[in-house]
Amino acid sequence: MTEHVVFVGNKPVMNYVLATITQFNEGVDKVVIKARGRAISRAVDVAEIVRNRFLPNVKVEDIQIGTEELDSTQGKPLNVSTIEIYLSK
């Protein structure tokens, strides 16, 4: 069983949808979609578009949320929320 990660950033949502579909088509069983901060909404879009439009047999197995501490330019640590969406087929 292999697990691969798609890290969602600020590119158009379809870039990440395509990356996820490509992983599954290459025989990967599980893909984890990860994002933080504002990109969290886009990560949910990616999971929903993959399942509803392209790969209806893919299931959301688990969703985890968390907090990461980033070093900000002002020296004060900055907390940013994270999400991990575990998809499997």
Added chain:
Amino acid sequence: MTEHVVFVGNKPVMNYVLATITQFNEGVDKVVIKARGRAISRAVDVAEIVRNRFLPNVKVEDIQIGTEELDSTQGKPLNVSTIEIYLSK
């Protein structure tokens, strides 16, 4: 067992954090934080701030994602992602 909903929109994140804490302090066992579209990232922030800064005994019980169809002004239906974060103490 009672369940209450905090719907996260475009107001400052602390408004929703306070709404969630108030529910728990009034004796509610479960609070569902709901959001759609861009507000999804803020909903995750609300859950993380409530747990990490104010109510460490509150757990994330489940997270559901989905898609809602909205009527857009152009007549073409618009899909928007949704999230529901189930918190319990």
